[in-house]
Amino acid sequence: MPSLSSRANRGWWDDNADDYQVEHGEFLRDTGFIWCPEGLDEADAHLLGEVRGRRVLEIGCGAAQCARWLAGQGAEVAAFDVSHRQLRHSRRIDEATGSRVPVVQADAEALPFAEAVFDLACSAFGALPFVADPLAVLREVRRVLRPGGRFVFSVSHPIRWAFPDDPGPHGLTSDRSYFDRSPYEERDEDGALTYVEHHRTMADWVNLVAASGLRLTGLLEPEWPEGHQRVWGGWSPLRGRHIPGTAVFSCANS
Template sequence: MPSLSSRANRDWWDGNADDYQVEHGDFLRDSGFVWCPEGVDEATAHLLGEVRGRRVLEVGCGAAQCARWLVTQGAEVAAFDISHRQLRHSQRIDLGTGLRVPVLQADAEALPFAGGAFDVVCSAYGALPFVADPLAVLREVRRVLRPGGRLVFSVSHPIRWAFPDDPGPRGLTSDRSYFDRSPYEERDENGTLTYVEHHRTMADWVHLVVASGLRLTGLLEPEWPEGHERAWGGWSPLRGRHLPGTAIFSCANI
């Protein structure tokens, strides 16, 4: 059964997918692999290594922009998201581009794939920030990865949780403890959970990777690039020049 977090976020993304794609679609591109608001592009970062001929799974794919780019690079791709509405946008883009990505609706805590089915698993802000049990997700990822396979995922940098989610000067002054792991929640007038993100410290993420049986092989904290003036929610040029906004973890299935 889906957790409260999964149910809330599924409904939230179903209700907000249209606005999200309107606001961010141009930046993400119909076929493009952007890891984060800082604009790290897989085409130049090569965090996944050579993907041609590899079986690749995208976790929390949204409208599958990343997966679609992987198809153009010769990968054999599958992708899933918890939001049906996001996947409808994937179908819309497929029709517009002529690039078909096989997608399905699924919960990252229980992957509907056979063990050892993939060479590479990737996730650009997909699922992991939103699930109540990230260890379950990482263990599922390890299960579907072949021995020696690679996982790369990006999440909000943990230090951001100690600061207001504000792209302006207010967002540069810490107003809470970094060690306060209380999730960010939104509720309706009846107190029903409608949206949630979970905070883990950097040490928490490292522990989760190790506990899942994966091996941490790399960590990237992207700097805000010169000339990049686009704000995305609490990510902005002002904050990005002072604070890391994204953490990208590279892992191997040992």
């Protein structure tokens, strides 16, 4: 059964998918693989290595922009998201581009795939920040990866949780404890949970990867690039020059 977090976030993303794609679609590109608001592009970063001929799973795919780019590089791709409305945008882009990316609606804590069927898995801010049990997700990823397979995922950098989510000067002054793991929640007028995002420290993420049976092989904190002026929520050139906004974890199934 989906967790309370999963149910709330599924509804939120269904309600907000249209606005999200309008606001960020051009930056993400219909057939682009952007890891984070800093604009780190897989075409340049090569965090997944060679993808041609590999079976790749995108986790929390949104409109499957990353999966579509991978398919264009010769990968055999599958993708899923908790939000049906996001997947409708994937179909819209398929029709506009003439592509066909296979997508399914699913919860990351219980993947609808057989064991050891993927060579690679990836997630660009998908699923992991929004689930109550990230260890379940990591174990599921390990289950569907072949021995020696690789998983790369990006999340908000944990240090960001000690600061206000503000792209301006106010966002440079810490106003809460980094060690306070209280989730960020939104509720409706009746008190029902409508959105939730969970905080884990850097040590939490490292320990979760280890507990899942995956092996951490790399950690990247992308610097804010010169000339990049785009503001995305709390990400901005001002804050990006001072504190990291994204953490990218590379893992192996060994």
